Amino acid sequence: MAGIKQVQRQTGVALWRQIADRIREAIGSGAYDATGMVPPETALATQFGVNRHTVRSALAALAQEGIVRAVQGRGTLIERKERLNFPISRRTRFTDGLRDQARETHALLLGHAEEVADAEVARWLRIEQGTPVIRLETVRDADKRPVARGTSWFPAARFAGIGEIYRKTESITKAFAALGLSDYVRATTEITATHADSGDIADLELTPGAVLLITKAMNTDLEGVPVQYSISRFAADRVQFTIEN
Amino acid sequence: MAGIKQVQRQTGVALWRQIADRIREAIGSGAYDATGMVPPETALATQFGVNRHTVRSALAALAQEGIVRAVQGRGTLIERKERLNFPISRRTRFTDGLRDQARETHALLLGHAEEVADAEVARWLRIEQGTPVIRLETVRDADKRPVARGTSWFPAARFAGIGEIYRKTESITKAFAALGLSDYVRATTEITATHADSGDIADLELTPGAVLLITKAMNTDLEGVPVQYSISRFAADRVQFTIEN
DNA sequence: TCGAAATGTCTATTGATATAGACAACCATA
DNA sequence: TATGGTTGTCTATATCAATAGACATTTCGA
Secondary structure (H helix, E strand, O other), rough: OOOOOOOOOOEEEEEHHHHHHHHHHHOOOOOOOOOOOOHHHHHHHHHHHOOOHHHHHHHHHHHHHOOEEEEOOOOOEOOOOOOEEEEEEEOOOOOHHHHOOOOOOOEEEEEEEEEEEEEEHHHOOOOOOOOOOEEEEEEEOOOOOOOOOOEEEEEOOOOOOHHHHHHHHOOOOHHHHOOOOOOOOHHHHHHHHEEOOHHHHHHOOOOOEEEEEEEEEEEOOOOOOOOEEEEEEEEHEEEEEEEOO | OOOOOOOOOOOOOOOHHHHHEEEEEHHOOOOOOOOOOEHHHHHHHHHHHHHHHHHHHHHHHHHHHHOOOEEOEEEEEOOOOOEEEEEOOOOOHHHHHHHOOOOOHHHEEEEEEEEEOHHHHHHHHHHHOOOOOEEEEEEEEOEEEEEEEEEEEEEEEOOOOOHHHHHHHEEEEHHHHHHOOOOHHHHHHHEEEEEOOOHHHHHOOOOOEEEEEEEEEEEEEOOOOOEEEEEEEOOOEEEEEEOOO
């Protein structure tokens, strides 16, 4: 195994951060499930070809994230390993998708506002640019860990007051129902990935350089009329998407 | 605009790399299309709240990637901006999906081997662990830029010799056809994101810390029997996925 | 053709990153 | 309880990352 997971020097990404990212990933993939512990610092130092102090910096960062906990004399224990799965289909719903994966989920409404559609929002919602829309800013947690932050737009004429309803129900599905839309389907999803920006780092409790999965999604009613356009930013080390065709 | 795209200090990711990543992203999203140039170094330094020399390091990295070219006295010109779109559906095919987006695409076979299915491959292909399978290692280019590297597994009994056929045809669809499978469909796709490892950096011409989109996909024949399981690693700044439901 | 605006180059200094070695403290167990 | 294996702490040194300032060089338009 030695040397398989190489790290790169002089690239603007500190070795300790590269190593922390690789260990976090290895934990998530179950590579250390046999022992429930990370290999000893000296072994990791050999594996990555770095000094033990550099490995310690990486493990300190992971401890800060709550992923591992070092115990003097014993080793470094894995505290948490998780990667939530989000199925994407016509029936995509955030909370339903997490059922059986998290004991409790929460949706926090950071804010909502009425504004006019810019070119991008108008294109997705198939309305005229300048039409009033309601924008919701949300952060969603699973078991008290933030998983995604999102911005959603709704046609204002049809869904007046959706912001306050969402704040109480913590559910788009319930908010739609309260406003007379009993069912809706996912029409289109675009997926990209990028680095976390300062807002992501704050809202999702990430570290700079962290990887994000970004979805741009459009839901329609059963007649195919767009009812919601949303951009969601997921912490990539905590989630995966599944598409069943 | 000043200060919107913040950068973070003391996180193991050098400021110049964070800034390079943000500028690359801004170029890809068309933020500088009006001028075809990146803003002046002094303006960027103000925007990101760093010294001009730090911005210069970032631009030097982007110049190294061939994305920008600095011209003394004029400014820094954008040389290349691209983000290919991959539709994911039952009819997902790599090359077809790129039609009209790239003038020429190539599939390079890095190697192929016959081996026995491990637990993961067996689960996806719904075969017994230990059953012979053929593994293909590929890198796919669009307009001479590497876009994705992938590993695919096929049941060996059914698709003997698929490696050599793929090398000639550069197409899974054609290789299947040559072996008697005229049509197939995408059954399941899992999408995650992570940092590039050393193999990604080499094959996809990336820099450490770069972001990858990873798909694990399974194709079946029209009877629903798995014919291919593949793991593909895409350079995230060059692609996006679209799911139409 | 002058000057504003832009990139290019140089020196100097400070703090973060990484290596190296030594030893202390702690834990499990033979 | 002695020992091997592990994490914790300390000092020292070299290199990279970032800031600061000054000035040169090039381009383009007034």
